[in-house]
Amino acid sequence: MTGANNSLIDDSTDERDSMKGWVAVACAFVSMFICFGVVYSFGAFFDPMSLEFDTSSSATSAIFSITAFIFFTGGIFSGMAADRFGPKPVLVFGGLTMGCGLYLTSLVNCLWVGYITYGLGVGVGVACGYVPMLAVVGAWFEKRRAAALGVAVTGVGLGTLVVAPLAAALITHFGWRQTYVIFGVCSVVGLILCGYLTPRSPVPAGQKSGMHLRELVKLPVFGYMYFAGFFITLALFVPFVFLVSYARAQGVDEVAAASLIGIIGGTSIGGRLGFGALGDKISRMRLYQSTFLIVAASFLIWLFSSHSFTQMIVYAVLLGGGYGGFIVLSPAVTAEIFGLNGLGTILGATYTAAGIGGLLGPTLAGYLIDKTGNYNTAIIAAMIFAFIGFLLLIPVGRYLKKRE
Structure with a gap:
């Protein structure tokens, strides 16, 4: 496996792997729990809205x-801001923006206004709470970077596990508008606290300037990574929007249907921790490729689950494991290839692909569902997209082998 010391940028330092790094991991965990718990609970709000x-x-x-689209493409700006100013002002701004966005969404009287209030408010909030925190954690560790990232991004999985069914229960008792107000208050308080507690990334000894974006985009390996991320996210976000409504259409009750999103989040915790731990011992790229195949295979199970809630659970478990591995290994592999200096900016640039995929994937799936009157075509399309993403990673694996 290629170590970080063989990356394109020198990133040695004596400050890494200290206790401050684990404080950063804890703050990243909470930030991602809040951000993705809120955004991935959208399936519970889908039918009421x-x-x-x-x-x-x-x-x-x-x-x-x-x-x-906004939280992934916005990552390039929040990453740059965190590289320059540190995580504190970025997280404080993100918390305020996310809280305001959720509150304003609770007041909307037509859907298109929600595109602005929720899309912009929550999108910017997640952008501030995700990419900068990945970069901070990655910069604080050398020997156990993948494991540390695995613990941090477990916040995404646990947030999904807890918040999606919680949202369904709150909507049942208070309605979707009041639930957004509750989530807004929690977002402001939580993200601002994380901002004040997160230690700024250590500055590497003998630091060289990070790779400029113009240089980055000219590298063939960047192109393969970029489009692999695009195709996998075309698939990944489909179930977060449509799995709950799919289960409801099959006669599953509201809370049980919402719990499928929670199961994805719960099993993704195992994927994050498991793949994160393995990523410090064996080839991260091979593990990364395997997550794409797992995601693709899971959609085959969803395709034949229309009459079985048990099969829906199996799908959610398999998808969650592959999704969790993808989330933890993506920044680890990126750091391995491109180095740590300016990692926030680099991750932000690569994650714009996920933003485009996140914008087009659910929209395309919704169009196919409306056009065909069923979910099958959308599920098949998602499966194909995930497999194309896997194929695009093959040249990246060859690149890393040549560099060893």
Whole structure:
């Protein structure tokens, strides 16, 4: 396996792997729990909002698509800001933006206003709470970087596990508008606290300037990584928008249907921790490639689960494991290839692909569902996209082998 010391940028330092690094991991965990717990609970809000505004699947799913586009493409700006100013002002700004966005969404009277309030507010909030924290954690560790990232991004999985069914229960008792107000308050408080507690990344000894974006985008290996991320996210965000409504259409009750998203989040915790631990021992790229295959295979199970809630659970478990591995290994592999200096900017650049995939994936799936009257074509398309992503990683693996 290629070590970080063989990366394109020199990134040695004596400060890494200290206790401050684990403080950064804890703050990153909480930040991601809040950000992704909120955004991935959108499936629980899908039917209530669609019914109230009398909108189609594609129109309602566009809220999530716009949000995903903004929080991934916005990562390049939040990453740059964190590289320059540190995580504190970025997280404080993100918490305030996310809280305001959720509160304003609770007041909307038509869906298109929600595209702005939720899409922009929550999207910017997640952008501030995700990419900068990945970069901070990655910079604080050398020997156990993949494991530390695995613990940090477990916050995404646990947030999904807890918040999606919680959202469904709160909506049942208080309605979707009041639930957004509750989530908004929690977001402001949590992210601002994380901002004040997160230690700034250590400055590497003998630091060289990070790779400029113009140089980065000219590298063939960047192109393969970029488009692999694009195709896998075309697939990944589809279930977060449509799995709950799919289960409801098969007669599953509301809370049980929402629990499928929680299961994805819960099993993704195992994927994050397991793949994270393995990533410090064996080839990260091979593990990364395997997560794409796992995701692709999971959609085959979803395709044949229409009459079995048990099969839906199996799908959620398999997808969660592959998704968790993808989330933890993506920044680890990126750091291995490109180094640590300016990692926030580099991750932000690569994650714009996920933003585009997140924008187009659910929107395309919603269009296919409206056009065909069923979910099968959308599920097949997602499976194909995930497999294309795997194929695009093969040249990246060859590149890393040559560099060893």
